[in-house]
Amino acid sequence: MAFSFNFDVPLQTEDNRGDDFQEDKVKDENQDPLKSQSKPVETSDSTHKNLKEAVEHKNTADLHTHIENCVTETVSLGSLPPLHYINESVFExxxxxxxxxxxxxxxxxTKNTDLIxxxxxxxxKIWECTFDLLEYIDDEGETFSGKRVxxxxxxxxxxxxxxxxxxxxRVHFQDYNSTVIEQLTMPNVFLNCEEESEEEDKGKTDGSPPPKRRTLDSSHDLLTERCRFFSGDWTSYLSLMESEDPTPKYDIIFTSETIYNTDYYSSLHSVFHKLLAEDGVVYLATKSHYFGVGGGLYLFQKFVEEKGVFQIKSLKDIDEGLKRHIVSLTFKKLQS
Ligand SMILES: C[S@@+](CC[C@H](N)C(=O)[O-])C[C@H]1O[C@@H](n2cnc3c(N)ncnc32)[C@H](O)[C@@H]1O
Incomplete structure (x- = not known):
């Protein structure tokens, strides 16, 4: 490993190591409980070249095992439906x-790290900009009906x-790691589908199958009919999508806390460019700067502007603690 540092606090050098570092960290933790979960980050020059190949995850057979003994939490924000998810600490x-x-x-x-x-x-883990974006969606009243996400x-x-x-x-879920998709994303989707099925079950006395059995079946159907799950690097994911006929296009692409590493900007931009529908929107939530890792909004915005494909628009700035932002990307309109 080349070096190790903390994702949310400035890179420690001989000059800034010491009290300032401790104070920054304590301040952050006081301001935002989620910050206290931040751990060191490791980069590795060698692994960088061997990015993971994209695969689709279809097997839902192990889902029950993953959610059987899990502890769940629920986030209820404004008028949004409650969202259930596996408790991170217990999962960890x-x-x-x-x-x-x-x-x-x-x-x-064992390495107590947030990123390798x-x-x-x-x-x-759930990063705080996810909650910023959920709040933004609640404020704006975005409805997703009929959209490809x-x-x-x-x-x-x-x-x-x-x-x-x-x-x-249609909702497609993509994460770099297959473990995340199989042990966290898919179980979380399943937990939320289960609730939907239970709602549908209420009040039915038509001799249909016993509720529990039907719950599992209909949850499974929901999963397989409207969702797809992928793991792997963005370049490889794009190739996989482009190998399909027709290539899937999305009306909305959400992406939260994904611009921390400038090395990935090109592949991230290509996914937006090739998979966003003509009138689609990318909603991107990010911290201003990812200390130590190097990326952040300023560099990403510069990258996007140089490419000249998208118009990038600021939607919301959050000033508490480390500054955070929500921006949108839409295709520049062709001059007629
Ligand atoms: C810091 S996590 C954020 C997770 C989640 N969006 C959130 O806000 O809680 C960054 C995510 O970006 C994805 N990612 C980062 N670099 C990637 C790459 N080169 N290829 C594919 N996915 C990548 C990983 O899947 C990872 O889960």
């Missing part, structure tokens, strides 16, 4: 007991789950 504590082909569960816990570049990209770099998948609950016609 039990992680070493579970098996994952990528071996990231063991690594993240090219190995684990942070999807096992991509939750890009989804992690726990709350943004995609909201779209699903608000009747999006």
């Amino acid at each position: 504590q039990t992680a070493p007991e579970r098996d994952d082909g990528e071996k990231i569960l063991f690594q993240t816990v 570049t090219g190995v684990y990209e942070g999807g096992l 991509l939750d890009l770099g989804c992690g726990a998948g709350l943004l995609g789950i909201l779209a699903l609950k608000r009747r999006a016609s």
Whole structure:
């Protein structure tokens, strides 16, 4: 590994190591409980070249095992439907007991890290900009009815789950890590589908199958009919999508806390460019700057402007703690 640092606080150098570092950290933790979950980050030059190939995850057979003994939480924001998800701390504590082909569960816990570049990209915890974007959607009253939605770099998948609950016609979830998709995103979607099925069950006395059995079946149908799940690097994900005929297009692409690494800007931009529908919108939520990792809104905006494909518009600035932002990207209109 080349070096290790903290994702949310300035990179420690001989000059700034010491009291300032501690104070910054304590201040952040006081301002935002989510910050206290921040851990060191590792980058690795060698792993960087071996980014994970994209695959689709279709097997829902293990879902019950993953949610059987999990502890769940619910976020209820304004007029949004309640969103259920697996409790992160319990998930983390039990992680070493579970098996994952990528071996990231063991690594993240033993190395106490939020990110290992090219190995684990942070999807096992919910980052605060996800909640900013949920709040923004609540304020704006976005309805997803009939829309095709991509939750890009989804992690726990709350943004995609909201779209699903608000009747999006199709929701695709993408995360770098297969472990995240299988052990967190899919179970979370399932938890929320289950509730929908239970709602539908209420009041039916027509001799249909016993509620529990039907709940499981209809949840499964919902999952397979309206959702698809993918893991892998963005370049590879784009190739996989482009190999389909027709190539899927999205009316809305959500992406939260995904512009921390400037090395990924090109592949991220290509996904937007090739998969966003002509009149579609990318909603991007981000911190101003990702200390230590180097990326942030200013550099990403510059990158987008240089490419000249998208118009980037500021939608909301959040000033508490580390500055955060929500921006939209839409295709520049062709001059007639
Ligand atoms: C910091 S996490 C944010 C997770 C989630 N969006 C949230 O706000 O809680 C960054 C996410 O971006 C995705 N990601 C980062 N770099 C990627 C890459 N090069 N290819 C594919 N996915 C990537 C990972 O899936 C990871 O979950």
